[in-house]
Amino acid sequence: MDASPDKLNLYLSHRSALVDYAAPIVGCRSRAEDVVQEAWLRFNGRDQPNLSINNPVGYLYRIVRNLALDLTRSMATEKRQPDSDAVLAELPSGAASPEQETASCDELQQVMEALTQLPERTRIAFEMHRLGGYTLQQVATAMGISLGLTHQLVHQALSYCAARLERDHD
Structure with a gap:
């Protein structure tokens, strides 16, 4: 090809x-x-x-x-650790209840949907910084935009996702 x-x-x-x-x-x-x-x-x-x-x-x-x-x-x-089964057997269960797990999955789905609704540049800046571990300066350089604009885009995305979660919980 x-x-x-x-x-x-x-x-x-x-x-x-x-x-x-x-x-x-x-x-x-x-x-x-x-x-x-x-x-x-x-x-x-x-x-x-x-x-x-x-x-x-x-x-x-x-x-x-x-x-x-x-x-x-x-x-x-x-x-995997060689003795991981023994270590896990001694630890108290920290597993989420089915209700908590469902709520977490729902919230994650809501955030993913919110990200798809963002403008492409805002979403990429957010994903690079919050999910990719890039500094704001690295994101700005990679995207060819100012540091201030990068900060603004990440903040807008974060605010939008938080508002979306809050709206859906009401």
């Missing part, structure tokens, strides 16, 4: 920022490189002419974020 020049140029111009975005999530620059490479393969393999991408950079960041989170989750389940 050949890469279109536009897709390849887009990828190459954002590759370094994508690796920087994934590294804090996966905890290692080499794993971040792997995530970005996999994201490129998925992005390049998406040849469906009837589905257009309004913001290809945002789409690429979303692929990277999803793959990085998937890798982090899989690594967490693979890490």
Whole structure:
């Protein structure tokens, strides 16, 4: 499958920022490189002419974020202490009740829906800072915007999500 020049140029111009975005999530620059490479393969393999991408950079960041989170989750389940069963047996149960678990899932779903309603630039700034672990300065540099605007975008996203949760709980 050949890469279109536009897709390849887009990828190459954002590759370094994508690796920087994934590294804090996966905890290692080499794993971040792997995530970005996999994201490129998925992005390049998406040849469906009837589905257009309004913001290809945002789409690429979303692929990277999803793959990085998937890798982090899989690594967490693979890490096990040799005597973990004995340690767990001695610990008091901290498991949430089914009601608490359902409420948490509902809140997470509400936040995810709220994020999809944000303008693309606001959502990316929020995700990079709050989910990706980037400093505001790193987000500003990666997005090519001022530090003040970055702070404003993250604050707007956070306020919007909080208001959305509060409104849905009333």
